Amino acid sequence: MSWKTLDTTGWGRAHRASGDVARPERASQLKRLLEKSAVPAFGMRRSYGDAALTSDAPSLDMTRLDRVLSFDETSGVVHVEAGLPIGDLGRMFAARGWIPPVMPGTGFATIGGCIANDVHGKNHHVVGSFGQHVTEITLIQGDKTRVITPKNTGIFQATVGGLGQTGVIASAKMQMAPCKGDLMVLTERRIDNLDEFFVAFDDSSADYTVGWIDATAKGANLGRGVLEESEITSGVNPGSGKSKSVPFNAPRWALSAPIVRLFNEMYFRRVPASGRTSVKPITDPFFPLDAIHNWNRLYGKNGFNQFQCVVPLEATNCLRIMLERIAASGLASPLAVLKKMGAGRAGYMSFPMEGYTLAVDFPNRGSAEYLVRELTDLAREAGGRIYFAKDGLAQAKQIAGMYPEQEAWQQEVAKADPERAMETDLVRRLQLRGAPAEADQPSQDQSKMSQGESA
């Protein structure tokens, strides 16, 4: 099995890494590679920041290990290799009456990535997070292969949402959910401001809900947007739509403030004031952006960062302040999403908590960095947290205390990977596993910070 030096980026293309990469195509090759030395693994690198990057150290590309290893038509339990994109799983089985219970915003995310980030979908308030439906994980820790289930509480909870730190996820079993067909009924309606959004989320009884927000709107329009509610319906999608691709990097002005304002205005008015309902193939509402390949190029060659946080239900004022800052900055892009989450989470470091999650993309320009850090502080002060699958800018001290079970995770991870061979760029940047023993200064800083938090 051979290695080559690759330059890789996160989906936002604002963060880069260079290191040796091997891409095993068979389970036996994966095992052999890891027997020699434990190294981190990555999938489609759809994490926006540096969660899937490893600089100056070897890592494994898992995308060729993408097979379905078994499927039980009666129970709906499927066993898949970690490199399988979740959208493939959806397309394969929806017409046969089974669907992954949780699908993130992109179908390109691999099963391994869905586990390592304990992803959520538009139905999080109904079914919880991805990891809650995983029944078994085959984990390779150097020369050891372990099969773990939710009964192995510690290691399972450290692996789900565990950013790949407990070992390489080789394959996993999950319980699929029965579904009537592979079509969705999508209802869209305009929401005039933030308060109306909160009410709309409370009133909604749909399985899948998500709000698009016009992050450029100010004043009385602050927080206006479109609420999308959808349900799976019976019927079979007659054919797959054609996908488009962004062929090159867009110029800088493409996402300048006046153009984004204009686009958002049109996007808001696209939905009639009385709302509308349509029937779509299942992948459309799930993965709206997957229809445009390489859409990340719209942000130009400098890329972009996404900020995503979740704050408790009562922290509505925090969201208002965030949206005010974002609108005032003139940095927002059309991609901004608000959703009410349930409490479901499966791992120590899982992102979800009951509350509202806000996600906004920002082009990678100087002042955006400061805005994102400011938003991160606002989220923490409100008792919320940021999503590691999106983050590329936070500083270690900013995230202290955001994840109350971080210590339990650290202990499990220390047992699973005492040599710290699995550390990725994100884990190092945020010192998630604690400061390295030899670097005394940062470790003191962090202990001060966590004391401050608990006081």
Place this chain on the structure above:
Amino acid sequence: MSKASQNQTWIILGATSSMARAFARDVSARGATVLVCGRDMDDLISTAQDCLARGAKTAEPCAFDARDTSSFAPIIDRATAEDGVINCAVFVGSMPTQNTIDAEPDLINGTVQDNFTGPATFLQMLAPELESRGNGTVVGVGSVAGDRGRIGNYVYGSAKAGFATYLSGLRNRLTRAGGHVVTVKPGFVDTAMTWDVEGMFLVAAPEKVASDIMKAVTKKKNVIYTPFFWRYIMLIICHIPEFIFKKMSI
């Protein structure tokens, strides 16, 4: 159309390669019976399961070694047990670097067996069955490297050239019995074989090659280059006069 309604069986030789896997998925999605053949049985079991999940009528792993002709007959027997149309796609091959072969000339035999004589022997054994059924498609995956011997990999290239010539003759034979042969000449494909090879350009995904092959099978094409522009690249390379070409190192 009548062909599509019949049972289709696909023998896939060299099914552990990424191109073969992608092609196996395509025929599985069309409800074919798939025999995935190769040496790594554990891996083939996984691929067969994957084919089933993707819609194959049945999918089975079969032991196949291009250098062991005794492994051929059981596969042919298994395929002929199926009614309908029998098809075979050959993805077998190996590519030791030219430097390795220069250092150890004995490697030529194995290279020729893997890329040419092994699969040719298999197809020679299968041909009478296709003739008697009066249908079936053979897909032979060669390489653009077989179009002209170059300093970089002329042993591999000559084995592929031999295979391409064999396929041309087999096409001549099977066509008159109602069968068909597609010769596939991929350019650079993003596989394990090429992962750490330097100087690659215009690299195609295995899925792209597989879908090109599927189109060629449906449209009964004779020789395809995939991606298509390799036809023109090779047209130019083949027309460089020998007195110039012999001094080039491309």
